[in-house]
Amino acid sequence: xxxxxxxxxxxxxxxxxxxxxxxxxxxxxxxxxxxxxxxxxxxxxxxxxxxxxxxxxxxxxxxxxxxxxxxxxxxxxxxxxxxxxxxxxxxxxxxxxxxxxxxxxxxxxxxxxxxxxxxxxxxxxxxxxxxxxxxxxxxxxxxxxxxxxxxxxxxxxxxxxxxxxxxxxxxxxxxxxxxxxxxxxxxxxxxxxxxxxxxxxxxxxxxxxxxxxxxxxxxxxxxxxxxxxxxxxxxxxxxxxxxxxxxxxxxxxxxxxxxxxxxxxxxxxxxxxxxxxxxxxxxxxxxxxxxxxxxxxxxxxxxxxxxxxxxxxxxxxxxxxxxxxxxxxxxxxxxxxxxxxxxxxxxx
Numbered sequence: 001x002x003x004x005x006x007x008x009x010x011x012x013x014x015x016x017x018x019x020x021x022x023x024x025x026x027x028x029x030x031x032x033x034x035x036x037x038x039x040x041x042x043x044x045x046x047x048x049x050x051x052x053x054x055x056x057x058x059x060x061x062x063x064x065x066x067x068x069x070x071x072x073x074x075x076x077x078x079x080x081x082x083x084x085x086x087x088x089x090x091x092x093x094x095x096x097x098x099x100x101x102x103x104x105x106x107x108x109x110x111x112x113x114x115x116x117x118x119x120x121x122x123x124x125x126x127x128x129x130x131x132x133x134x135x136x137x138x139x140x141x142x143x144x145x146x147x148x149x150x151x152x153x154x155x156x157x158x159x160x161x162x163x164x165x166x167x168x169x170x171x172x173x174x175x176x177x178x179x180x181x182x183x184x185x186x187x188x189x190x191x192x193x194x195x196x197x198x199x200x201x202x203x204x205x206x207x208x209x210x211x212x213x214x215x216x217x218x219x220x221x222x223x224x225x226x227x228x229x230x231x232x233x234x235x236x237x238x239x240x241x242x243x244x245x246x247x248x249x250x251x252x253x254x255x256x257x258x259x260x261x262x263x264x265x266x267x268x269x270x271x272x273x274x275x276x277x278x279x280x281x282x283x284x285x286x287x288x289x290x291x292x293x294x295x296x297x298x299x300x301x302x303x304x305x306x307x308x309x310x311x312x313x314x315x316x317x318x319x320x321x322x323x324x325x326x327x328x329x330x331x332x333x334x335x336x337x338x339x340x341x342x343x344x345x346x347x348x
Contacts, residue, residue, distance in 0.1 A: 005042040005043070006039060006041055006042065007040075008034060008040055009040075010032075010040045010071040010072055010073050013032075013034035014035050014036055015035065015077050016079035017035075017077045018032070018034075018035075018079060018334040018338045019031070019078055019081040019118075019120070019337070020032075020082045020329075020330035020332070020333035020335070020337070021082065021083045021114070022130065022131075023085040023127065024047060024127070025099075025101045026046070027045065027046060028044060028047050028060060028063075029042070029044045029330045030042070030043055030045075031331065031334060032064070032073060032078065033330075033335075033338075036138075037137055037138035037331060037335065041067040041071040041073065042067075043067060045059060049102050049104055049105065052105070053096060053105040053113075056105075060114055060117070061114065061118050064078075064081070064118055078120060079337070079338075080120055080122070080338075080341055081114065081118060081120050081121070081122045081337055082122075082130065082333030082336045082338075083110065084125050084129070084330075084332065084333040085126070086100075086126075087172065087176065088100075089126060089172045090172050091126070091168050092172070094109055094122075095108065095109055111124040122337075123333075125166060125333060126175065128149065128151050128158055128175065129159040129160070129166045129167075129168070129175055129332075130329050130336060131151055131322075132158075132166070132328075132332065133333075133336050134324050134327070134328035134329065134331040135147065135149055135322050135324060136164070136332075138331065138335070139322060139323040140277070140279050140320055140324075141279055144277040145276070146161055146275040146276055146277070147160075147278065148177065148273060148278045149161075149280075149281055149322065150177055150262070150265075151281045151282035152205070152206070152284040153282040153283045154205060154207065155192075156177065156205050157178060158177025158178055160175040160177075160273060160275070161275075164339065177265065177269060178191075178201035178205065179191070179199045179201060180200050180265055180268060180269070181199060181200075182203060182261055183203065189203060189212075191208075192211075200261065200262075200265045203258065206237045206283070206284045209237050210236065210237065210240075213225075213235060213240060214235060216250070216254065217250075222250070223248055223249075224243045224246065224251070225240070225250065225251060237284050241286040241287055241291070241293055244293040245287065255296075256300045262280075263303070263305045263308070266301065267305050267308040270317055274313055276317060276318065277317070277318045278318070278319045279321070279322050280298070280319070280321050281328055282322075283326075289321060294321075298319070298321065
C-alpha cells in the first residue's frame, strides 16, 4: 500500500475516531478521522474490481488495521466506520446491488461484511451523498444547514443534505441528480450509463462532454484540438480545458455550453429543495478557480441560474466549487458515522 498520509498527528487527534471508506471504480480510499474532521491516517489502493467485492472487503479491513498499527492508533478509539459505494444499492439492508461500472460487484451485503471483518458498526451511504456530507461537515458547505452537491466526472453524481440529513429515498435512489431531465425533446441525448434520454448525465458528464465535442468537431474548421488529435492524442475533458485556457474558441464554447446545462439543472434542484448552497465537485471542473476557463465555467453556471431562478432563491443561493477535492468521500463517510454516533456541530 502507499505511504500513510496525515493532516493531524495521531497523538493530537481528538477522540472518538471514525474510519471512512470511499469505494471508487479505480481506487478505494481509507482514512481515520478525528471528531473535528482532521485526518489522522490515510491510504488508498487499487479497487481491482474484477476480483470481486468479497476480496475488496478483506483489503478494506486490512487497510484500517494497517493504519492503526503503523500510526499508533488504538483500535478501540475507532467508534464506527462509514462506507460510501457507488449505486445502485439497498441502504437499509446494507447491500450493494448493481453499480453500473462495477460488473463483478452484485447483490452483496457489503455493510455487514465489512462490519464483521472489522468488528465495528458500519454506516452505509451512496458515495456521492458521502462526498456531499464531507463538504457539509468541514468543506465548502460548512456554513449551511443544507446543500446540494453535484460531482462531475465519469458520471454526474448527486448528494443532497437537508438539515444535516442525507436524502436516500425509499429505493436508495434519492439524490441521483445526474438522472434528472434537462432536455425533453424526442431526440435528446442518451445517458452513457443508464441509457435515459435527455438526462443531465447525457450532457454534463465527462464522457458526454467528449461525445458532444467529437460530434461538433465535424462542423468546425478552426480549433487547436485538431492538431493534438491528428498527432494521436485521445480527446479528454482535460485536453479541452487546456486548449480553452490557451484561447481556443471552440473548446471554450463546449465548456460554457456544459455550464449552461448545469445551470438549468441547478435551477430545478434549487426550486425543489431550496438548499442555500450548491457545491460542484468531481474531477471535471476545468481547472476550477485556478484557471480562467474554470472561473468562466462557474460564472456561466451562475448566470444561467440567475436568469431562470425566482428572486428569493436567486439572491440567497451560493453556487461554488467544492473545497475537499478527492478527500470528500472518505471524510464524508467518516462524518456520517460520526453523526450516527450522536455528535453534531452547532449550526447558525
